[in-house]
Amino acid sequence: MHTVVVLASDGVLPFELSIASKIFGSAEDCDGNALYEVVTCTPDGQPVRTAGDFTLGVVHDRSVVAEADTLVIPASPAHTRITSSDTLPADLAAALHLARPGTRLVSVCLASYVLAAAGLLDGRRATTHWRHTAHFQKAYPEVLVQQDVLYVDASGVLTSAGAAAGVDLCLHLVRQDHGSAVANAVARLCVVPPWREGGQAQFIDRPLPAERGASTSPTRAWAMSQLHRPIAVDELAAHARMSRRTFTRVFRSEVGQSAGEWLTQQRLNLARQLLEETDLSVDHVADQAGFGTAFSLRSHFRSALGTSPSAYRRTFHR
DNA sequence: TCAACACTCCGCCACT
């Protein structure tokens, strides 16, 4: 059983506090067994005041952090006053110190300040509430602060933007741990969208895994292996052994977007990966990701991510 | 920047 420890500190925001227990606590396997144990603690086990009109009494103190597979830190408005390692409260520092190596660290909203003060975000991509990204960047110049994203998954250290973006982040983790089917079931149970697209640019490391049992799934897997060349909808429909009309209908009902939109998104994901991990020219990236021309890549990049391929590479190349 | 063209999406409706 995967243990999620929620570390609540003084002034914790009730909404942010509850996200992890709601999302992880709702994840079940096909037999209805819980997939996560969610444990809430405070640094010294004493009740803490919340930002609401009540105090939070807990059973555990920070010692449970040592058992965490995932440590979640919900935001408190007081976190914005943590602008250096010197201002990190000793009890919070002590709690973080108890986490085993390899423990997944998650901050919701302003709690990014806590991780940054502990030096855990140095040289890493991270985000926080949009109202505080400028202040956050100034306080922690070593952090690669991302704006206009819902969350950042920087291999083991995850940060989310304001409030409800914590829901997206927790769903992302459930999806990573147990796949789309479980994550979508949690989203349905909690009546939240399983995957927010909208105008929000999200810098995600990996594309969504294909859902099992969906009839366009093999075709999507096939298309993923053909991204370097043009793929017409008729070709996809033929692969799925459906008429074009049925294919487009089934595709939308399973994936939630049209075949063309999905294809462009997969091409963009591939292009981003190539920009991050290779030194291929933008022309070659455009070619390999199936955009045909660099102009086409740039135009799609701009409308989906609000930036250019070369600017993206300057920020994310590793 | 513009225009012509190609392709895609989806409501509608008939057929199985």
Added chain:
DNA sequence: AGAGTGGCGGAGTGTT
């Protein structure tokens, strides 16, 4: 009767 399928065509989008 009702669900699933697929052709048609107009509106919209992307490409050259």
